[in-house]
Every structure is written in C-alpha cells, then in structure tokens.
Amino acid sequence: MSTVDVSHDVFRQLPVLTGDRVRLEPLAPSHLDGMMRMLSDPEARRLTGTHRTFDEDEVRDHLAALPLRGDRAHWAITDDGAFLGEAVLHELDPPNASVQFRICLVGPEVFGRGYGTEATRAVVDYAFDVAGLHRVGLEVFDFNVRAQRSYEKCGFVREGVHRGALWWNGIWHDVIAMGIIASDPRPA
Ligand SMILES: CC(C)(COP(=O)(O)OP(=O)(O)OC[C@H]1O[C@@H](n2cnc3c(N)ncnc32)[C@H](O)[C@@H]1OP(=O)(O)O)[C@@H](O)C(=O)NCCC(=O)NCCS
Structure with a gap:
C-alpha cells in the first residue's frame, strides 16, 4: 500500500504568505477587532451562511488556541497592516492529503477589489x-x-x-462543491 505521507500537524509552522498587495499572516489575538467586525457583518454572514453569533471572549479564546492546532491553518489577510479578512485550511485528511478551504473578507467595503482572489491563490500555492x-x-x-x-x-x-443544503431567510439553497487538485492548472 502506498501512502502520501502528509503529517497530521502539517500546518504547525505556518509561514507568512504574500501576494502583490496582500500579506497573509498567521491569525493571532492581535486580529481580534477585525475578526469581530467580520463575524458581525451582515453581508459576510449571509455569504458564509453564518447562523450563530460569537462573543468576544469566545473569539479571543479561539485565536489564542490556534498556534496549538497543527491540523488547521488560519491566516489574517492584511494590506499595509489593515485587517481584510481570514483564509482557512481545515478538515485536514492526512491519508488522502486533502483539506477544505474557506475565506471571508471583513465586509462589502473590501469585496470586489481582487483581494480575495489574490489571497486564495497564495493559499492554494502554499497547500500544494x-x-x-x-x-x-x-x-x-x-x-x-x-x-x-x-x-x-x-x-x-x-x-x-448538495441540493437544498442551506436554509437562509426562509429559502432552501443549493451548495456547490468545488475543488482543485495538485495537477490542475493554476491560472495566473
Ligand atoms: C468571496 C470573496 C473572498 C471574493 O473575494 P473578492 O476580493 O471580493 O473577489 P475578487 O475581486 O478577487 O474577484 C471577484 C470576481 O467576481 C466577479 N463578480 C463579482 N460579482 C459578480 C457577479 N454578480 N456575477 C459574476 N461575477 C461577479 C468580479 O468581476 C471578479 O471577477 P473578474 O476579476 O474576472 O472581473 C469575498 O468577496 C468575500 O469574502 N465575500 C464574503 C464572504 C464569502 O463570500 N466567502 C466565500 C464563501 S464560499
């Protein structure tokens, strides 16, 4: 039997990632204010299907615990020191060298400016x-x-x-599964 040999704590030493404008740095307690803004923004919540609310102590505890989690990678997306959002690799499946990705920018004021695509490219390049x-x-x-x-x-x-997998504002919505594998083209 062959194995792909990805460690269960492959994300333990998380590097800073950079794009043309964005800098992705390991998410830390210093990003608490930005995270609270993002988690309470109505449009960010709608687009991520976030039903629950988060209190500040809970998020502070979450941020403090992240360095201990080598099985997931959380980055703060920043530009010139400003917090723009979060990018995450989670649900690591070591035997299959597989992981799930999610990203959320802090609010509509930074949507549509290319930040998300730049950050996603940086994370995908890192993953592979x-x-x-x-x-x-x-x-x-x-x-x-x-x-x-x-x-x-x-x-x-x-x-x-996944048909009818999200209940939001009184309507069932479909959830689309997407993926990229290491041998796929990565458009510049
Ligand atoms: C999703 C997200 C990360 C994308 O990042 P972004 O910086 O806003 O997006 P970008 O500017 O990099 O790219 C958006 C692209 O979608 C296009 N686009 C925007 N609205 C569109 C629409 N209604 N129809 C078609 N294309 C659209 C833009 O034109 C752009 O493509 P282009 O560069 O070819 O013109 C960001 O919007 C975000 O965090 N949204 C809130 C949370 C969220 O949706 N997270 C993802 C959950 S799966």
Missing part, C-alpha cells in the same frame, strides 16, 4: 507547493456568484451540488 497536499476542496452557496468566479479564477473546478 509547500504543504505537499493533493487536494483542496470548498463549498460555496448557489447565490454567491462573486465567490464562485473568484475560485474559478484560481483554478477551482465545479464538482457537484
């Missing part, structure tokens, strides 16, 4: 070229066309649909 993973998957809501377009620009391919 540094962490040695084989697959990155994600889920996106049918109504979130901006995110779908951004993911496609990074090389993610639509793989399937």
Whole structure:
C-alpha cells in the first residue's frame, strides 16, 4: 500500500504568505477587532451562511488556541497592516492529503477589489507547493456568484451540488462543491 505521507500537524509552522498587495499572516489575538467586525457583518454572514453569533471572549479564546492546532491553518489577510479578512485550511485528511478551504473578507467595503482572489491563490500555492497536499476542496452557496468566479479564477473546478443544503431567510439553497487538485492548472 502506498501512502502520501502528509503529517497530521502539517500546518504547525505556518509561514507568512504574500501576494502583490496582500500579506497573509498567521491569525493571532492581535486580529481580534477585525475578526469581530467580520463575524458581525451582515453581508459576510449571509455569504458564509453564518447562523450563530460569537462573543468576544469566545473569539479571543479561539485565536489564542490556534498556534496549538497543527491540523488547521488560519491566516489574517492584511494590506499595509489593515485587517481584510481570514483564509482557512481545515478538515485536514492526512491519508488522502486533502483539506477544505474557506475565506471571508471583513465586509462589502473590501469585496470586489481582487483581494480575495489574490489571497486564495497564495493559499492554494502554499497547500500544494509547500504543504505537499493533493487536494483542496470548498463549498460555496448557489447565490454567491462573486465567490464562485473568484475560485474559478484560481483554478477551482465545479464538482457537484448538495441540493437544498442551506436554509437562509426562509429559502432552501443549493451548495456547490468545488475543488482543485495538485495537477490542475493554476491560472495566473
Ligand atoms: C468571496 C470573496 C473572498 C471574493 O473575494 P473578492 O476580493 O471580493 O473577489 P475578487 O475581486 O478577487 O474577484 C471577484 C470576481 O467576481 C466577479 N463578480 C463579482 N460579482 C459578480 C457577479 N454578480 N456575477 C459574476 N461575477 C461577479 C468580479 O468581476 C471578479 O471577477 P473578474 O476579476 O474576472 O472581473 C469575498 O468577496 C468575500 O469574502 N465575500 C464574503 C464572504 C464569502 O463570500 N466567502 C466565500 C464563501 S464560499
């Protein structure tokens, strides 16, 4: 039997990632204010299907515990020191060298300016070229066309649909599964 040999704590020494404008730094307690803004923004909550609310102590504890979590990678997306959002690799599956991706910018004031695509490209490059993973998957809501377009620009391919998987504002929505594997093209 062959193995792909990805460690269960492959994200323990998380590097800073950079794009043309963005700098992705390991998410830390210093990002608490930005995280609270993001988690309470109505549009960010709608686009991520966030039903629950978060209190500050809970988020502070979460941020403090992240360095101990080598099985997940959380970055703060920043530009010139300003907090723009969060990018995450989670649900690591070491035997299959597979992980899930999610991203959220802090609010509509920074959507549509290319930050998300730049950050996603940096994380995908890290996942394959540094962490040695084989697959990155994600889920996106049918109504979130901006995110779908951004993911496609990074090389993610639509793989399937979970029908009626999100209940939001009195309507069932489909959830689209997308993924990219190491041998897929990564458009510049
Ligand atoms: C999704 C997200 C990370 C994308 O990042 P972004 O910086 O806003 O997106 P970008 O500017 O990099 O790219 C958006 C692309 O979608 C396109 N787009 C935007 N709205 C669109 C629409 N209604 N229909 C089609 N394309 C659309 C833009 O034109 C752009 O493509 P282009 O460069 O080819 O013109 C960001 O918007 C975000 O965090 N949103 C809130 C949370 C969220 O949706 N997270 C993802 C959950 S799966």
